[in-house]
Amino acid sequence: MDFALNDEQRQIREMVHDICLERVEPRAAQIDESGEFPWDIKELFAKHDILAIPFTPEYGGVSGNALTLIVAVEEISKFCTTSSLILSVQSLGSLPIWLAGSEAQKRKYLPPLARGEQLAAFALTEPGSGSDAGGMRTRAIKRGDTYVMNGSKTFITGGSVADTIVVFARTDQNGDAPARDISAFIVEKTMPGFKVGKLEKKMGIRGSPTAQLFFEDLAVPAANRLGHDGEGFKLAMQVLDHSRPGIAAQALGIAEGAFDLARRYARDRRQFGKPINEFQGIQFMLADMATQIEAARALTYAAADALDHHLPDISLSSAMAKLFASDTAMRVTTDAVQILGGYGYLRDFPAERMMRDAKITQIYEGTNEIQRLVIAREVLKEKA
């Protein structure tokens, strides 16, 4: 049994760390304040092949290993959650193509994403169907060689900046059971009928655009359908199994960033004649934060490792990692703000931003309540 990262993973961690320390950390507060998508960071990540990490070399990438991606996302998230989402969403949006795409679809769409020339997005959620994705109303009706798509999607991370968007829609081909009626399509932003609605104002991850998307008689070539008609729901669930460890990694990175800040602050801050880290009240908070992080890391890396080794229980291990790591991020960032006291509450320090960013990890890619349902279902299935 060996918990150590391999050479590739260590090298990528070091490279990402150095770049983020030099270029991302100084931008993090501005990105949050302005709420604008950081195109400069996207270019920086493209230039250094960071956006190529989710892809295998045959499609222009540099890795394709789940654990390597997790380590990179974790590292970026220590400095700036918004920036980490550029990489996470590149992976999320391309996963359906990677998992279900034909060779031609992969050759066409993956290399520009790996090079960072284009951005990807994943459009599943609708105003009336969040966790209950089977209740979606967007329709794509087949007419000859094309599908005519109508409907809307909401909460689409990166939806306004993406070039390639995988959209899930009902096709009315095989009855109305979600498991057989939903299909996935590769939509390009240049296709007529594709419209971006308003960008949401959010508590955190403010530089990451969260968009509404509208499809008005959007004609999608049948060649852009992923897999067979009616395989979309299964694909969406499979994608989430693969992407949830990425959210766990993001949460883990946020927690580590906040912990590191709190630890350094507690070393420097003096009250009652000594550094506050010499008081057990603070020491125990730090010990608990570090222990929770260690537990979150174990679950997150194990989930990524399970993906890399195609283990059978990835739904379970991914949901566990996402649930635990995001709850940890919330607790640890809240405690970090507390350790910094009044300063923690100020925009002058990144602690409050980390706390605002942490909240989303408990919500997206399935709320933590949904993760518990997934876990309970898998456990009860296993024990049946």
Next chain:
Amino acid sequence: MDLSLSPEQREIRKLAREFAEREVKPRAETIDHSGEFPRDLIDKAARLGLLGILVPEAYGGAGLDHVSFAIFVEEVARFCASTAVILDVHNSVGTEPIVLFGSEEQKRRWLPDVAQGKKLAAFALTEPEAGSDAAHLKTTATRRDGGYLLNGSKIFITNAGEAGLYVVMAATKPGSGADGITAFLVGGDNPGLHVGPKFKKMGLNGSAIAEVYLENCAVDESDRLGDEGQGFRIAMRALDSGRIGISAQAVGLAQGAFDDAVAYARERKQFGKPIAELQTIQNKIADMAVKIRAARWMTWKAAALCDAGLPFTKEASMAKLFATDATMDITLDALQVFGGYGYLEEYPMARRVRDAKACQIYEGTNQVQRVVIARELERA
């Protein structure tokens, strides 16, 4: 990263699981209710080679690694935490100091008997006035011709009265703190060693825990483990891997409670359906499952670091803290799933709650684990 178990580790899991299910499970309730020391189970474990897990093969042991050790303790603890702690203390803090720090002569003299279960091992560090503050022992070791005289008393000694070997920490230089402490190997038949009555406890009723008195207890020079003044370091190293054992014990306790709670929730019907279909029960099941898995990975990670010869003090403390706190929560939640039945002693749920509490206390209270973790973090 390779998180798979080796063929050896899978083998020990199979062996331990069979032993636990066949031998331990049917005895657990009686052991708890009568408070008897399960000598029969210890003897059966000995015949399976489970008393020398960490002892090298050259000295009659199984020569297995700490991941295997953790797996073994977990499997036994699923059914009986008393039996698990007896075997855990014997295999880790009782035996490992000799494996790691013993002379060739000491190894030859003690390890074969220990590994075959002819002598059960105990670890005597804690004193009435020196619990977590183990550097300030009052037990003294005074030099005399060819050896030492030990005087003082030890408390909370697991396996006391049942053990044939005690690893005893005493001050060779009283008042010098950690640097004045030395470790000794004392036979259970030493006329200067006396054991008090077994304590009555909240749980772990089958585990013998008592005071040990040393009254002009004479030991030879050759019974000193390591050098004079090395005892504190030996004790701390023993406790580091002892904590892996306690973490594993906690994981096993939690897994056993969880398995029973899930089985009960599937069968128990209220409002026309099994309570496992109610979200409030599902939420408990999910939270329990996550914490068990995290605790197990942390335990195995500390064990794997130890096996690789890397520092693991922080990881062992984190595993101990996390696993035992999680197990307290989980055993309570599992009892709650059983409702009123959980409160009855005819089910194992209440016993597990009582047993779990000890895990938050021994091998360093969880408050001491936080002190260790905070200190290790500052070293980083």
